[in-house]
Amino acid sequence: MIYTENTLHETPRRGSIEVICGSMFSGKTEELLRRLKRAKIAKQEIEIFKPAIDTRYSEVEIISHDKNSIPSTVVEHSSNILLLASNIEVVGIDEAQFFDQGLVDVCQQLADQGLRVIVAGLDMDFKRNPFGPMPGLCAIADDVKKVHAICVECGRLANYSFRLVSNNDKQVMLGELQEYKPLCRICYMRLMKK
Numbered sequence: 001m002i003y004t005e006n007t008l009h010e011t012p013r014r015g016s017i018e019v020i021c022g023s024m025f026s027g028k029t030e031e032l033l034r035r036l037k038r039a040k041i042a043k044q045e046i047e048i049f050k051p052a053i054d055t056r057y058s059e060v061e062i063i064s065h066d067k068n069s070i071p072s073t074v075v076e077h078s079s080n081i082l083l084l085a086s087n088i089e090v091v092g093i094d095e096a097q098f099f100d101q102g103l104v105d106v107c108q109q110l111a112d113q114g115l116r117v118i119v120a121g122l123d124m125d126f127k128r129n130p131f132g133p134m135p136g137l138c139a140i141a142d143d144v145k146k147v148h149a150i151c152v153e154c155g156r157l158a159n160y161s162f163r164l165v166s167n168n169d170k171q172v173m174l175g176e177l178q179e180y181k182p183l184c185r186i187c188y189m190r191l192m193k194k
Contacts, residue, residue, distance in 0.1 A: 013114030016111055092118050111142075123146070151182060154187055
């Protein structure tokens with residue numbers, strides 16, 4: 001086969017799925033924003049999505065705990081992402097644990113179409129159970145980056161989001177430092193026994 005300038009441009013884009021996971025206050029959103037900003041510097045077309053339920057800092061922006069932000073598109077259901085992700089190269093998804101299980105198929109479809117998909121979310125809830133579609137996303141990901149917070153009790157690496165509010169047993173409860181704190185395994189187990 002003879003390669004010309006035109007055949008080089010016909011090469012399909014290589015899609016991928018990158019997952020950033022960890023506990024609350026571990027820097028997941030910060031890492032997502034870092035990767036998306038680098039894609040913008042590379043002049044790639046990006047679109048960022050977040051679930052409608054996440055209204056903690058802003059209804060229309062993704063904002064990290066460090067107050068870094070980027071405009072985002074709010075969606076009610078993961079299938080909306082497919083409809084809104086046309087003519088782009090990089091898709092960012094924050095707070096993936098709040099999406100429905102269909103997010104796994106949506107990310108797979110986008111990557112199969114040649115898009116780079118970057119997803120950030122909690123891998124476990126406050127009871128240390130797998131959270132939402134995150135286990136499925138980790139299974140299909142090309143790359144998984146687990147980030148850690150610092151245990152506020154002892155200073156070790158923290159894997160767990162400990163819920164401070166004892167009268168709410170629902171899996172989904174939006175909150176910040178007043179409702180949650182990051183803990184290592186030893187401190188988590190110690191506080192669970194109280």
